[in-house]
Amino acid sequence: xxxxIVLAAAAAGVLAGLLLTLVQHWQVIPLIREAxxxxxxxxxxxxxxxxxxxxxxxAAGGGWARAALALLMNVAVGIGGGLxxxxxxxxxxxxxxxxxxxxxxxxxxxxxxxxxLGLPPELxxxxxxxxxxxxxxxxxxxxxxxVGLALLAFARPxxxxxxxxxxxxxxxxxxxxxxxxGAGLAPPELVARFAVASLFAAAVFWVALGALCGHFWRRLGxx
Amino acid sequence: xxxxxxxTQSPAVDAPGRPEVAAIALSVGLGLAVLFVxxxxxxxxLHTVAHDGRHALSFPCH
Numbered sequence: 001x002x003x004x005i006v007l008a009a010a011a012a013g014v015l016a017g018l019l020l021t022l023v024q025h026w027q028v029i030p031l032i033r034e035a036x037x038x039x040x041x042x043x044x045x046x047x048x049x050x051x052x053x054x055x056x057x058x059a060a061g062g063g064w065a066r067a068a069l070a071l072l073m074n075v076a077v078g079i080g081g082g083l084x085x086x087x088x089x090x091x092x093x094x095x096x097x098x099x100x101x102x103x104x105x106x107x108x109x110x111x112x113x114x115x116x117l118g119l120p121p122e123l124x125x126x127x128x129x130x131x132x133x134x135x136x137x138x139x140x141x142x143x144x145x146x147v148g149l150a151l152l153a154f155a156r157p158x159x160x161x162x163x164x165x166x167x168x169x170x171x172x173x174x175x176x177x178x179x180x181x182g183a184g185l186a187p188p189e190l191v192a193r194f195a196v197a198s199l200f201a202a203a204v205f206w207v208a209l210g211a212l213c214g215h216f217w218r219r220l221g222x223x
Numbered sequence: 224x225x226x227x228x229x230x231t232q233s234p235a236v237d238a239p240g241r242p243e244v245a246a247i248a249l250s251v252g253l254g255l256a257v258l259f260v261x262x263x264x265x266x267x268x269l270h271t272v273a274h275d276g277r278h279a280l281s282f283p284c285h
Contacts, residue, residue: 002246009254020279028279066275073276076261083254087247112281121281134283135263198279205280 001090004220008086012212013078020074020205025067027197031190035123038185078209081107085213097215104210106149112202114145114168118176121198125185129177141171 085103089095095103115138122128144167151164184191261273262282270277270284277284 001243002249005246005250009250024275024279029275032275032278069272070275070279073261073273076257077276077280080254080257080261083250083257085254087250087254090243090250091247116281119281119283122278122284124278124284128283131283138283139263198281202280 004217005083005086005090007220008089008213008216009079009082011216012086012209013080013082014075015078015212016082016205016209017071017075017078019208020078020201021067021071023201023204024070024074028194028201029070031194031197032124034190035125035186035194038125038187074205078205081111081206081209082213085210086217089213089217094217094221095214096218097211100211100214100217101207102210103214104207106146106153107210108203108206110142110146110149112199112206114171115141116195116199117141117172120191121195123184123186123191123194126191127179127184129179133177137171137176141176144168144171 085100085107089100089103118141119128119134119138128134148164148167151160151167155161155164186194260269262277262280264270264273274284276282
C-alpha cells in the first residue's frame, strides 16, 4: 500500500511539476521578473527582498539556474501534494484519472482558490500585512476549506454537511490580515494579470496532479 | 487488497484495513510536511530555491 502510494505520488508529482514549470515560464515568471524591476527601483526593497534570488539569477545570467530552482520547487510540491492526494484516493478505496480530476480540483480550491480570496497572489514588491499573520491565515483558510469540502462530500447527516458549508465560509467571515496603507510597487495592470496567471497555473497543476495520481494509482494496482 | 475483520468502516467495496490506514496516515503526514517546507519554511536558502514557486502558487512570500 505504502509503495503504491509513494510510486503514484512520485510519478504524478514529477509530471505535474514539469507541466507547472512550463506554464509558469510561459505565463507567470515574466510577470514576476517585470515586477522585480519596479521592486529593484527602491533601496529599501532591494535590501530586504531576495538578494540571494538576484544573486542566483545573476550568476547564471538570469536563465537556467532560476528555471532549475523553479522546477525543483514545483516537483517537490508535486510529490508532496501527490502523497496527500494518492493517500486520500487509497482511503476512499481507489480511483482512476476521472475521480482524480475531482480530487485535484478540490486541492486547487483548498490550497489556491480559497486562500487567494483573502490573500490575492502577491507579486514581489506588493503591500501586505506581516508574513507570520498571513501564513497563519493562509493555513487556516486552506485547512478549513479542505475539511469543509470533505464534510460536504462524504458526511451523511445533513447537520454535518451544513457544518462543512460553514467551515468553507468561516475564514472569509473572519477575514485575512489587511495590508497597511499605500500602494504596491508594481502597476495595478501587472498585479491583475499576475493574479489571473498564477491562479490559472495553479489550477492546471492541481487538476493535472489529481488526474495523474488517479491514473497511476489504478495502473500500479494492475501490475 | 487484504480484508481485515476489525474493519468497521461503511461497506465500501475496497475499503482499507488497519495496516493500510497506517500507510495512508504516514503518506498524508509526509506529504503535508513536504508542502509545508516548500511553501512556508523560513531559512534563506529554502526561500531562494522556492521564491518564484511561492509567488507563482500564491503562497505568502516575504
